[in-house]
Each structure stands twice: as C-alpha cells, then as structure tokens.
Amino acid sequence: MQQHWKRLADGVELAVNQTEKFKTGLLTVTLTIPLREETATAGALIPEVLSRGSARYPDMEKLSAAADGLYGASLGPAVRQRGESQCVSFLCSFIDDRYALDGSAVLEPAAALMGEVLLDPVLQDGAFRRDYVESEGDNLADRIRARINDKRSWTVFRLIQEMCAGEAYAVDKLGDAGRAQAMAPEELWAGYRSLLSGAKVTFIYGGAAGPERVEDAVRRSFGPLLTGRSAPVDCPVEAEPKGPVRTVTDAMDVTQGKLALGFRTGGVTMGEGGYPALLVCNALYGGSANSKLFLNVREKMSLCYYASSMLDKVKGLMVVSSGVEFSQFDRAQEAILDQLEAVRRGDFTGDELTAAARTVTNSLRSRLDSQGQMEEDQLTRLLFHSRWKGEDLIRAVESVTADRVVEAAQKLRLDTVYRLTGKEG
Amino acid sequence: MDQLEYTALGQTVHHCVLPNGLRVYVDARRSYSKQFAFFAVQYGGMNLRFRGEDGEWLDTPAGVAHFLEHKTFDTEDGSALQRMAANGVDPNAFTSSSMTGYYFEGVRGFEENLRTLLSFVSVPWFTPESVDKEQGIIAQEIRMCEDDPNDEAYYRLLEAMYTEHPIRTRVAGTVESISRITADTLYQCHRAFYRPGNMVLCAAGDIDPQRVADIAREVLPPEPTTATPAGCGRQEPPEVGARFTRRTMPVSMPLFALGFKGTLPEEGGCLRQRLVAELTCDVLFSPSAPLYNRLYEQGLLNSSLGSFYSAVPGCSFIVAEGESRDPELVRDEVLKEAARLSREGISQELWDRLKKAAYGTMVRRLNSLEDTCIEMAQTRFDGEDYLSFPQVFQSIERADGEALLREWFVEGRTALSVIAPED
Secondary structure (H helix, E strand, O other): OEEEEEEEEOOEEEEEEEOOOOOEEEEEEEEEEEOOHHHHHHHHHHHHHHOOOEOOOOOHHHHHHHHHHOOOOEEEEEEEEEOOEEEEEEEEEEEOHHHOOOOOOOHHHHHHHHHHHHHOEOEEOOEEOHHHHHHHHHHHHHHHHHHHHOHHHHHHHHHHHHHOOOOHHHOOOOOOHHHHHHOOHHHHHHHHHHHHHHOEEEEEEEEOOOHHHHHHHHHHHOHHHOOOOOOOOOOOOOOOOOOOOEEEEEEEOOOOEEEEEEEEOOOOOOOOOOHHHHHHHHHHHOOOOOOHHHHHHHHHOOOEEEEEEEEEOOOOEEEEEEEEOHHHHHHHHHHHHHHHHHHHHOOOOHHHHHHHHHHHHHHHHHHHHOHHHHHHHHHHHHHHOOOOOHHHHHHHHHOOOHHHHHHHHHHOEEEEEEEEEEOOO | OEEEEEHHHOEEEEEEEOOOOOEEEEEEOOOOOOEEEEEEEOOOOOOOEEEOOOOOEEEOOOOHHHHHHHHHOEEOOEEHHHHHHHOOOOOEEEEOOOOEEEEEEEOOOHHHHHHHHHHHHHOOOOOHHHHHHHHHHHHHHHHHHHOOHHHHHHHHHHHHHOOOOHHHOOOOOOHHHHOOOOHHHHHHHHHHHOOHHHEEEEEEEOOOHHHHHHHHHHHOOOOOOOOOOEOOOOOOOOOOOOOEEEEEEOOOOOEEEEEEEOOOOOOOOHHHHHHHHHHHHHHHHOOOOHHHHHHHHOOOOOOOOEEEEEEEOOEEEEEEEEEOOOHHHHHHHHHHHHHHHHHHOOOHHHHHHHHHHHHHHHHHHOOOHHHHHHHHHHHHHOOOOHHHHHHHHHOOOHHHHHHHHHHHOOHHHEEEEEEEEOO
16 A cells, blocks of 8 residues: 655645555545534534535435446545544545446546535525525434434443533534524525635545546545645643542433443543553453453453443543443442553553553554545544554554553543433332 | 456455365455454344254244354353454454354454364353353343334334244343243254354455365364254245334434335345345435435435345345334335336336446445455355346346335335334
8 A cells, every 4th residue: 555645735635545455445525623612513514415415416316316327436424523623524435447337437526526515515595505404404403312312322422521521522523403403504604614714624535546646636626625724723632630530420211221431541642652552551451352341340240231441542531331230330330440440550461461452453454454444544643643653553552561551541530420320210 | 265256346256165064255355454254154033943953843032043142152261252352353243133143353363263263153162150141141232222222113113014934033032031041052052053064154355265264174073064944933924914013212203114025035036136125225215216305305304214125034124214203104105106116117217327326335345354254154045146246236127126116015015113202
C-alpha cells in the first residue's frame, strides 16, 4: 500500500491509500466543526437533507437510481464525533473499475455524484426545500429519541452526559430533538453556508487509483470547497475528575440492569507518549476475551453477562460497561474496581501482558484489511496530528513494559458511576 | 487441492473433501494481513429433533445448539477461548436457526490457532458443574434479548407465521427450556451433529491452502461420516398461523416486522431464489423503490427500514422491519403495491438497474473475509456455490420477481408483528 498526502488549500487536505487488495474504492469527504449545542443539530441535519436530492437528482428515488447505475455505489451521510468536534461526512463505496461489467470507470462519476449532493442541492426560494427540512427534522428527532431503545449504548451515552456535563464532549453529535423539529429552512441554509466556508475539509480515498487520478476527480467535483480556511481542531482534555465520585441511577422497565463506570486517563491521549501503554492497559483490564474483567468478573464470578472497557483516545476517557442483575450492582461494581486495583498493583503475569499487547497489535494490523476502518483511523490521525503512525505505534505497543502498564493504570481516576435499574413492582 | 476459478470476480478458491467427509474451501489472498477461519456445523436452533445412533428420533429442549456453542469452548485443559486469546486472537461463535459457526481472525500463529479451533470444536468436554454455571450466563443473555424490541418483534413474527416449522423456536431457547439441558444432552447432540460430514471448513486471507487441508486431516477423526438427518416438524401449511400480533415495550415509537411466507426453492435453486427474493425486496423496500419513497414522503416510514430474505431447510420468508407511526397502514400499502406490480409488471428499467446494483453490492461484500467465508459455508450446506452469483444473476428475469410477488405477497401469507410504546 502506498500512502500519499497533499494540502489542496489551507485547511483542506487529501489523503490517498493506494492498494489493489480491495474490490472497491472508498472516497469520503468530511467537514469538521467544533461540537457545540448551538450548531450540532444543524450539523447533523444538513447531510440528511442533502441526501434527499440534488439539483440534478431532486428526490431520493432519482438519487438512488443514479447510485444503482454506478453498480450499487453506497453513498451516504455520516455524523461522527471526534473529541469535541463534529465531523459531517459523505462516504461513497463503489466497485473497482476492474469489476465493472461494461469496463467503464466508476471513481470519477462516483466523485461527481458526491460533489453534486454536497454542493448543489435542490433549492426552493434560495434555501433548502421546506418539506425536506421538515421530514428530515422529524426523522432526526426520532433517531435522537430512539437512542433509548438500545440499553447497552444508552447506558454509556447517559454516563458520558453526566460525567462530562459542562464539557462540549457531552453535546449529542445528533443535536437536540426539539431543535431538529423546529428547524426553519432559512436557518439550516445559513448553517450550511457557514459549514461549507468555515469547516476543516478532509478527503480520504482508499483503492486502486493513483493519487493524481484521485486529486483530479476531487478537484473537478468539489471545486467550491477547495478554498483556504482557518479551521483549527481542538479538544480540551480534563486530566482529573472535578470532584468526588458521583453515582447516578435511572429506573426503567428493563429485566436486566446496566452498570457503567467512567474514568479519566490522567491526560493520556493518542497524542501522548503514554498512549501505547494505555492501549495495553485497557486490553489487559477489560478490552479483550482474556482481560481481567472478562475472565474474573464475567467468567469466574458469573456477575455480568458482559463486562468490558473501552477508550476514547482523543478525549482521554475509559468507560467500563456491563450488564448485571439488579441485586448484584454493588458486588459487580466492587469486583470491577478490584480488578483495576490488581492492574495498579502490577498483579498480572508476563503472559497476560504479552497477550494484551498482541490483542492491540493484531487489532491495529487487521484494521488495515478494512477500507472503512482505515478511513476512521486516518480521519482521527489527520485531525489530531497523532505522533503515532502505523508501524511506529505497533512497535511501541510491542515494547510496552509491565511498569508502564501499571503507571497507566495508576493514572486512571474514577469520575462517575451510572446505573440503569428496573422499576419497582 | 482442486482450484475453482472465478474469473469475473478475480478469485480462486482451493477446495477438497477429506476422507472423513469434511468439505474444505480456502480463498487465499496474499495482500491481506489477516487470516480468517470459519468452522461450521449444519446444526442450529431449529434442529430440535434428530435421529440418534440407534435410529430412533430424539427430541431436545429449545436452545441446545446455542448452549452447546457456549460450552464447546471448554476443554479438558480449560477454556480454548483463553488459549487462543493468549495468542492474540479473539475466537467467537454464533448460532443461527440452521447453523453453528466457530471462527477466529488473526494476523499471526494461524496454523496453531487453526489446530486449536478444530480440536476444541471436535472434542467435547462437558461437566455437570460447568453446565450449571452456563445456565446462569445464558439466562442473562436470554433476558437481554427479551429487552431488545427488534429481537422481540422478529421472534413474535415467526411465532405468528409458522405453526409447525421449528424456525419459530428462539435460537437461545427460554430460561425454562435451558434448565432442562444436562451434560448428557450436550454429548448426545455433539455426537449427532459435530461430525466432519455434517461440517464445512472455510478459510480466507494470507494462507497456504494446502496447509489448511493437511491440518484438518491431522486433527479431525479419520472415520468417514455423512450429514445428519434432522426433522423440521410436521408439514407447514402455506398460510400464516396468525396475521397480526402486538405487544408494548419501552420504545420511543412503534416498530414492526412484516413477514411474507415463501415457497420452497426447487432442487439446486436456493441461491437463485435468494437473489430473486432480494431483488424483489429492493423493488418494494429499497431507496430506489417508488413505494418506499412514497411512504417515506408521507412520513409513514423512515430510513430505519430494512428488508431481507431468509431460508432454512423446510421454509423461506421475506421480512421488512422498521419503525412507523402506523405499521398496519404500511402493511396495507405494501400488499396493494405488490398486487399492482404483479398485475401491471415491474418496470424493466428499474429491474435492470436493481440487478446491476445488487451485483455491485455482492462484489463489494467480498472485501470482507468473514462475509465471504460465512456465505461460502452457508451456500455449501445447500449444496450450491456462492461465488457463482454473477452467472445466476444472468439467468434472472423480472418475470421471476413478478411471480414471487403474485405468490408470496398475499394477505393469507402475510403477518405483522408490532412493538408499540407503553401507554
């Protein structure tokens, strides 16, 4: 695989990963703005409204027909959170030219279709179509309200809301349901104009085409975006909890309880020297099938159906998420914290350490076999200028020592506990 | 090993059948970092009744296949899960209605991991204590699924549609049914189904194909075996058992599963029926479908709508699931549109375009080693070849879709399952 990077204008960049290993090409364009309550709803709604139709393909049926004609290219919006930034993207995956039955090129028309959808929307009175804004506003509100349906992710979402209250990190990347439903076409249009002119712009391509061909397709299809802009991307990190540990409990009509614990990493993020050790620490503690949480809390003590930990490498957080019986909340929490104490004491074997490091490096290596995951990682790296690039990070993880893992674990500070329990009666 | 060439897809698959009956398929891709192996048993949640060694039919409690999947990781020297995790790979497994699959992916130690996989799956080790303990873990999993409104809508749909076929049985069983499972039940089922002749091994990625076959030959028992005869209940009537079912749960808006009971494919026609059924789903439910767009614009459907075709021995069906303020109206509109299309015909332009899109989508999925291996195994259990899909597409006409609409999308074959918000 050959990696290329180019600045197309100030605040506008293109990364190309040239490889023939996939049957497809993936091209994405991402507009990144600060995640703020005032603008998050518009940021989430804009790509949905754009996906309803362009000037040339003014409704979903015609737009979808255009994608069908490109061998079922999947063109879709995504709203992602990276630290305290909201990333508004369009992703397009399409078959490589080699597999086109009529031998035609797919990259160029796919890029053109993306460009039209993003930059040339169907208009009404100089703004978005009112009916599109209203129905997408309703749909977005439904999606925001539907977060509660999946109790596992809801629990983590609620934990973050409580733990990071007052930080931009806790702002819902999808925005607010009420605002979404009340959004006026003119207001959304103004948000769209400032998104286009002010956001940081990132193009990422993976596939068989070379960098010149990709740059040419991008320049032809996204011309109006290729203007200079000053768009710094920032994410303040709270190294320590602001006060003593808080416990928040919600009651709902569920048969299984959920328990989530939020930690601050002591300021360690993907930009820091301590990051490789934190990755290994997380894998050892709760991030794999041979982790302490899995082996002890789930398997040996049968306290949880699942218990695992995960990191936010930009914001410097670790979250433990688990499913427990209502009667076992206290015991489960105690057991989860006991296991962390064990890591802090250095109470783990050399084999456990090696296995944890392997879990991390294997996962880093296997992500190179997925275009989607490569894009996810690359976007984060480009936005936050990580010092850790590909093989460097893998080598650093392989040489993490037990002392560094203990150090990473000792920096972890419990901030907030969230419990989802059943309703009485 | 034989080489199966798929020029249109740029793929080569190495293949052999071992003397013990195991079918082996290897899709070698040297440019990948990963290796993926998938060891599948033709045995799932629906196979409650089978012929034992003495030729007698045996009945087992719901959830055995899934329970067995959990306990298969146990070996005399501890859990294979941890042994493989120590090697840096995360083995996993799933049980569907008709299949149990064990798999791992990794970037190193492939041969050792493959040996471990083949060995723990083929050598059973159950104790009364470990079975007891697992009952607690699986009961939690069952409760978690019961809290999931999508799972609940789906299973209630199958219970409504099918009166005899064991597809209506929940794969994990119930807290009650799994309490009747003992170590003996597990041994019995393992003996009956976990036989090389009833299994397929698929691997893909940076692998030497011959080594896969050699290792399978070394690790697995050499005696010739064949597929296991399993029953699928009494004759299932063509019509659904109940046309409507509804319950409330804490959800923000009603969600639904709308099912259409299908007919059985002809011999050798499983993949073809699947492609026709999936294209028919696209004609009605995809973003290119006029019906979907009309209902979306009326605010009756949102982008959560999805549809799929599913088939196991003895039954086939189509499900559309999503959220709607008025699921019953959605059902009526779907039936009306299906009747119109089967009367007036599907637009040739739409059909050709959807076919092109479906082909491209299947090519795109081949990027995934997991998807490729699982599809290859599933299709081999039907006695067919997944990677023949480009040729099968060529043989499909819009009349095939119209015939399916005419036969399946009628009131008597349709059932609707709704999960409504409380109050």
